[in-house]
Amino acid sequence: MARMKFLCDAERCIECNGCVTACKNENEVPWGVNRRRVVTINDGVVGAEKSISVACMHCSDAPCMAVCPVDCFYKTDDGVVLHDKDLCIGCGYCFYACPFGAPQFPQAGAFGLRGKMDKCTFCAGGPEPDQSETEFRKYGRNRLSEGKLPACAEMCSTKALLGGDGDVIANIYRERVLRRGKGSEVWGWGTAYGPSPRPGAQPPSAPPQGGKS
Amino acid sequence: MKPVVSLALIAAVLALAACGEREQVAEFKRGKYQGKPDTQPWANAPLPNEFRGGSWKAGDRASWENSVLERQLAQHEHKRIYQ
Secondary structure, three states: OOOEEEEEOOOOOOOOOHHHHHHHHHHOOOOOOOOOEEEEEOOOOOOOOEEEEEOOOOOOOOHHHHHOOOOOEEEOOOOOEEEOOOOOOOOOHHHHHOOOOOOEOOEEOOOOEEOOOEOOOOOEOOOOOOOOHHHHHHHOOEOHHHOOOOHHHHHOOOOOEEEEEHHHHHHHHHHHHHHHOOOOOOOOHHHHHOOOOOHHHOOOOOOOOOOOO | OHHHHHHHHHHHHHHHHHHOOOOOOOOOOOOOOOOOOOOOOOOOOOOOHHHOOOOOOOOOHHHHHHHHHHHHHOOOHHHHHHO
């Protein structure tokens, strides 16, 4: 059974923001809502600066689901964490619980009223008829039901951002790390998928010691 | 003398009552979804060929997973280059 996950290779991300643009364009996300963003760590430190593309990681044991007072979250059979906007009250608990800052809240009105939560759906839409106008308007495009992967991962020019079944993308990453001989650390992987009882949800193993191949 | 000691003891107990601290961290609960049911991505038929959505049989999960797997492996540029 496929368990959809994201993996960002910090060695490859060039901070082009192509993933952010792809997400915005594909889902017609409103102004002020960033389902995906690129963050820089060790900013300004020579040789240690890395960029990482961050969105909802669709955690194995999602804290947003645990804290939601109206239980509007659900997890699909593919491991994608989605929510029902008709039920969401925009309280913001999920935002505080999320270690990745994924939940976004559109600001509406002159007094900055907080709208219903919006987040990355792994391009899997939401609880509306697949590929319908209602689904697109509320949740964005449902690419999974079209047999496609999230637009951000498929548009990534350096293939730093991988999306798909955890085992498959971990294997791709493992081979990549073995070939280049460095950069086995996957940011966010342990936080999102670490405590899972599934043995397949382990971070890719470290490469053998040695220089570049 | 004795009432004074008893009064002091009672006062001390009352004064220290607030020190009995209770756990104030809310416990996470495992919620149960209350919203609308969702359909499965493999429930509908694939897009026409010109939209490159892959091919699977509507309602057949295994064929949909195989189709998506092909798409996932296309992210492996080493295989794309060296094949």
